[in-house]
Amino acid sequence: MARRSFAEVATGAVVILIAAGFLGYAVAHSGQTDHGGYALKARFDRIDGLGVGSDVRIAGVKVGRVLSATVDPKTFQAVVEFNVADDIKLPKDSSAAIESDGLLGGKYIALSPGGDDQIIPPNGVVTITQSSINIEELLGKFVFSVANLNGGDKQGNAGSGEKPGQSGTGGGAGGGDRLQ
DSSP states (O other), rough: OOOOOOHHHHHHHHHHHHHHHEEEEEEEHTTTTOSSEEEEEEESSSOOOOTTTOOOEEETTEEEEEEEEOOOOOTTTEEEEEEEOOOOOOOOOOOOEEEEESSSOOOEEEEOOOSSBBBOOTTTTEEEEEEOHHHHHHHHHHHHHHHEEEEHHHHHTSSSSOOOOOOSSSSSSTTTTOOO
């Protein structure tokens, strides 16, 4: 085994110290909670991809985050609790939708303020909701429907003994039944 020079050992030690610093910073700040704002709840049929810590946005601007997600044992709906900044006062007819941050991105709650004069109080419920759209399921349905369209033409002519463009029986001029 070759002898290591002092420079190589010192460089390795510096790299390890920097990595340990990054790891320490990540551990110290990973469980940090943002206690600002007030809590609200919303019920959804599906919350695919939405998790604790996901953004809550109004007009694309982050105004809060998801605090918890549970299942109501009576209705089997997902109950999502989230916070909203104190300076944001949502009207009672506001809506919440789960949207994608792009094809490969995560999900977030998009709030759309309504026009009601009454405000949703802290720990109140946003009643107008739109559940998550499962993109994988939609793509699967699209691919399956395209495959059926292309496969349906082939199956319709298969076994009939006819070439494309021929129709009916007899096929000759003036004879047999022709499809019009």
